[in-house]
Amino acid sequence: NPDALWFLGLALAQAGRVDAARPLFQQLKERDPLAPLAHASEAYTYQAEGRFELSTARYRLAFDMDPDDPFLRVLLAYALVLEGSVEEAKELFESVSSESPTNVVQWIGSLYRAALRGDHQTLRRIETAVFSVTARRIAVYSLWLAEIYALLNEPNNAILWLEQAVEKGQVNYPFLSEFNPIFESLREDPRFVDLMARVKKEWEEFEV
Numbered sequence: 001n002p003d004a005l006w007f008l009g010l011a012l013a014q015a016g017r018v019d020a021a022r023p024l025f026q027q028l029k030e031r032d033p034l035a036p037l038a039h040a041s042e043a044y045t046y047q048a049e050g051r052f053e054l055s056t057a058r059y060r061l062a063f064d065m066d067p068d069d070p071f072l073r074v075l076l077a078y079a080l081v082l083e084g085s086v087e088e089a090k091e092l093f094e095s096v097s098s099e100s101p102t103n104v105v106q107w108i109g110s111l112y113r114a115a116l117r118g119d120h121q122t123l124r125r126i127e128t129a130v131f132s133v134t135a136r137r138i139a140v141y142s143l144w145l146a147e148i149y150a151l152l153n154e155p156n157n158a159i160l161w162l163e164q165a166v167e168k169g170q171v172n173y174p175f176l177s178e179f180n181p182i183f184e185s186l187r188e189d190p191r192f193v194d195l196m197a198r199v200k201k202e203w204e205e206f207e208v
Contacts, residue, residue, distance in 0.1 A: 005024045009021040014171070022042075039062040055082070074112075076092060089116065115148040150186055155189055171202040172203065176199055
């Protein structure tokens with residue numbers, strides 16, 4: 001079942017068990033080679049390992065297969081931020097953003113656009129209660145909000161959202177503690193240090 005392969009692989013990668021996730025995503029790609037998401041899933045394994053150039057290349061392949069898909073635009077834009085290609089990322093986030101977001105993709109695009117511009121005011125207006133409720137339920141959305149606040153140099157909100165991401169299963173210790181460049185400004189914060197100690201324990205003890 002492609003959905004089962006994708007969700008299990010995603011959970012494993014989020015937990016830092018990339019070696020276990022990769023065969024599942026390989027099966028997914030073999031079963032449905034024309035599906036952009038199958039190639040995006042492979043890209044995610046590289047991203048989870050901090051291999052950002054390889055990750056961006058695979059996300060770009062997925063995007064080129066369906067350039068009208070806004071979610072693929074967001075995934076590629078995010079990969080570009082991690083790689084350091086911020087200007088290209090800004091253009092992609094711009095293309096899916098909205099002054100009045102009505103879906104998650106528009107919200108993520110709009111929030112990241114505001115963060116990369118240093119636009120605190122727009123972020124405050126867009127990050128509504130409706131989106132926050134959704135973000136708290138899904139690990140990757142919580143992680144993205146933590147990164148958005150880190151980019152805006154708001155460590156309190158960044159830590160709060162990162163704690164929420166960890167609660168929902170984002171316990172890839174190497175990615176959070178070392179690989180992710182967006183959290184560089186937080187790494188000396190005692191709250192971040194304490195949270196990473198918890199993440200490391202959960203990551204080391206994780207079992208399928």
